[in-house]
Amino acid sequence: MPLARLIALLALLALGIATPARAQASDLAGTLARFALDRFPDTQAAVEALGASTHPTALPVLEALADGRLFARTADRAIVWREPGGTWRLALTGEAQADAPARPVRINNAIRRALESALGNLTLLAPDPARRLEAARALFRTRQGASLSLVRAALERETDPRVRRALLEAQAAIAVGAADAPELDRIAAVSVLAERGDREAQGILRAVADANPPERLKAEVGGAIRAIEHRLALVGMAQNLVYGLSLGSVLLLAAIGLAITFGVMGVINMAHGEMVMIGAYTTFVVQEAIRLHAPHLFDVSLAIALPLAFLVAGAIGVVIERGVIRVLYGRPLETLLATWGVSLILQQAVRTIFGPTNREVGNPSFMSGSVEVMGLALTWNRLWIIAFALSVFVALLVTLRFTPFGLRMRAVVQNRRMAASMGIRTARIDALTFGLGSGIAGVAGVALSQIDNVSPNLGQSYIIDSFMVVVFGGVGSLWGTLVAALTLGAANKILEPVAGAVLGKILVLVFIILFIQKRPRGLFALKGRAVEA
């Protein structure tokens, strides 16, 4: 029996080789048989034939081939594939088979390319829109000319607007490069690509312009390339601005607590960075607890961590104020040294408790991923941090302006002795103010844990920047802190592409050093006698 089958198979094969067109059109069995020959050109031809067919078994067979799961059975040379689960299926019909000795169908690079485009073609018709979209995008990148008719067919059936758009672009990408296509079609394709307007579209158009196209097309292509360049430049600037805004909001978060302790109280708090670090570690502890006891709460872990971080860092701040800073009022330089000592102790304490290495703090689902707006890729965590920094700023302004505590605090800052005579307990207000500044630093730590490494050195990296922001903005002015943070953030990011990251940072530092010489009290200097006291 096997012999008869073999002969029949060979006959089929002969037929397949002799008339590839017919095999491509209908004869699935013949196509599959070519895999069994184990000759690269035959395998490739079979792949291409399957790619153009609409048979339901074509997609799983090609996927299996791409993953090295396609086999020719040794016994009868039938083509079978093994599913990832381990089940064997016959390629021709898709029915399950018993395990039998088989030899894999080998592929080379040329076949891999053919496979990719064939798979792309087939998935264009897949039932899942996400897969169709991916296939259309892949086609845009590979631009396998043969699939133009398939794209048209897919376009006719397509209802999803996003997939339609991607298909149109893929069609345009193929058509614009096809020298034999009518010129008008190619010009229409140029306008579709110009509308897409990204670097890839520009690359395709460049390739067309280099291939000596007809005059009219050439003019169109040239115009489109320039339009895309212009657009890309604008997008680049916008991107830099967004990055700058994002860095600025990070600086704002890091500095705003310092704007209270240093700016309002005049305490040189070198342990400020450590308060940020403690906030970040509070987030870590909260997330660990959630992971162990209530994993479904993970998405609200930050909401739980925020008040906790405020309380923990605020409490530590109050202790520092009561224990150390109180003794040193009126001696700012000594305060600087003492709080530096505090910062060393806090760092080492965290290192002893949590270890010197980075700790893993996860992003909740709403903060991961990114959104694309007009060609700008914006990650959600950056956007959330911008929003968060601004809301912390507003909350602080409101606290200082409209709460009884804020009123007392401002009174103590403006005229301590008068405030005391009015019955305000100034020592208590001092401790609470310092606690507020520290607590806000802790809250900042929760946000920064999302974008930075949570390690004992976290605070060190922010302390100098924070002081720069507060001094640049004007000591004692919250608005100054806001403007300074955003300005420095934008300046850093605008200088970065020109001068490199490190040099950009150095330039900004030098600029601030010079700026302080010119305006020793910063951008938004407080005026009046209270300042001179």
Add this chain to the structure above:
Amino acid sequence: MIARALHARFGGVVLAAAALLVGLAALVPALNLLVPPGSALHVPTHVVVLVGKWLTYALLAVSLDLVWGYCGILSLGHGAFFALGGYAMGMYLMRQIGPRGVYGNPVLPDFMVFLNWRELPISWWGFDLLPYALAMALLAPALLAFALGWFAFRSRVTGVYLSIITQAMTYALMLAFFRNDFGFGGNNGLTDFKDILGFPVQSAGMRATLFALSALALAGGLLLARAVVTSKLGLVLVAIRDAESRVRFLGYRVERYKLFVFTLSAAMAGLAGALYVPQVGIINPSEFSPANSIEAVIWVAVGGRGTLVGGAIGAVLVSAAKSWFTGALPEYWLFALGTLFIVATVALPKGLLGLAARLRPGRPRIPAPAPARLPAE
């Protein structure tokens, strides 16, 4: 009056300390080189190197005390001056390696060959000559201090603001020196030194010589600083520290006095760095880290600011404690240092020397350094 009182109390101490240092400069090398290793009097070479390193720290502390203790300028950038001096010396030592480097290039140091540089950058010219390198070790920090001070003192940046500016300066320098294309060895810094004036750096004789030089430099620094603070100029400096506006209203050009003492102090710190590098055998950008500068400040605070000798004592004590802790209890060193910062500022505003003076009644009390002014006075 204050200066005279200080002079009366500490002038003699400085002289005694200088004499002691000169004695050490002769004695320790002798005990190291001439006494056989088995003898009880022998000073092992590693102790010579360690103490020699502390002596350069002490010189840095004296230079810092000169500006902070006597002029009220709390510089958080003296580590940068120290490191600049060290780099000048390191560059000389790199040029002395000559063709003995890994790549065997007779002129270019290894890291330049590695970076595919063809010729020596201008900033490295002349560093094959020791006198030039030493001059640069003094001049480079002095020039930087002069430029910074010129801008800062003229626009009356004082107190905490000046501290923060100097800290930003050393931070910016650290970032710059970490870059490979800045031309000073990037984050590896300069190391693998061979010899000075033909004598191997590692030899016991050179170690002892460097120790003696460090002790003499510290003695010289103490005497120079004493000469400055006991002169009429020193009187003005102390007056500036205690009431800057009043001194200005009396007609003194405050910024010039400050500029002078700041520049002088930076040059002293540079010399300390130049002596430090051959003893430890490496200089890299982490020497610029702001933490180092602040640590130098705590030496002065522990020893007692405005006493000159106090800074030197503080530097040696704290460094010795650090050596012991990092060997025996590395986990606890930062706790100890942090506590030291707090105790020194809260409980010992006048440092150990102040404590000593308070514990010996009958002697004239040291006038307390006036409480530092608020940033805006």
